[in-house]
Amino acid sequence: QVVFLEQRVTELEKDTAANGEQHSRLRQENLQLVHRANALEEQLKEQELRADQTLLEEIKKQRELLSKMEREKSIEIENLQARLQQLDDENGELRSCVPCLRASIERLE
Structure with missing residues (x-):
């Protein structure tokens, strides 16, 4: 029975050594994974x-573009309003000439 116990102790020592190696390997792998996860988190934050x-x-670019377009639109509206006023004035002048021109035509006939 002593031989059996010695064999059993030897097996347990081997198992303990194997478990220790596996534990050490898993700790190292875990450490690498933690470092990798930290690096990925940092990369994600940067992105x-x-x-x-x-x-x-x-x-900012779109707001500046919109502001520019609104300024251009405002200028165009002002120009069109000025042109409309000019044409209205011209139309009024021409209408005021119509009676004189009709009178001249009637005299010539």
Whole structure:
């Protein structure tokens, strides 16, 4: 029975050594995975920051473009209103000449 117990102790020592090696290997693998997860989280934060910056730049660009278009539209409206006023004035002048011209035509006939 002593031989059996010695064999059993030897087996347990081997199992303990194997378990220790496996535990050490798993701890090392876990450490690598933790480092990898941290690196990926940092990379994700950087990408989110860049995406936010890009979005803010695009929003600013679009607002500036919209503002420019509104200014151009306002200028065009002012120009068209001035042209309309000019044409109204010209039309009024021409209408005021109509009676004189009709009188001249009647005299010539």
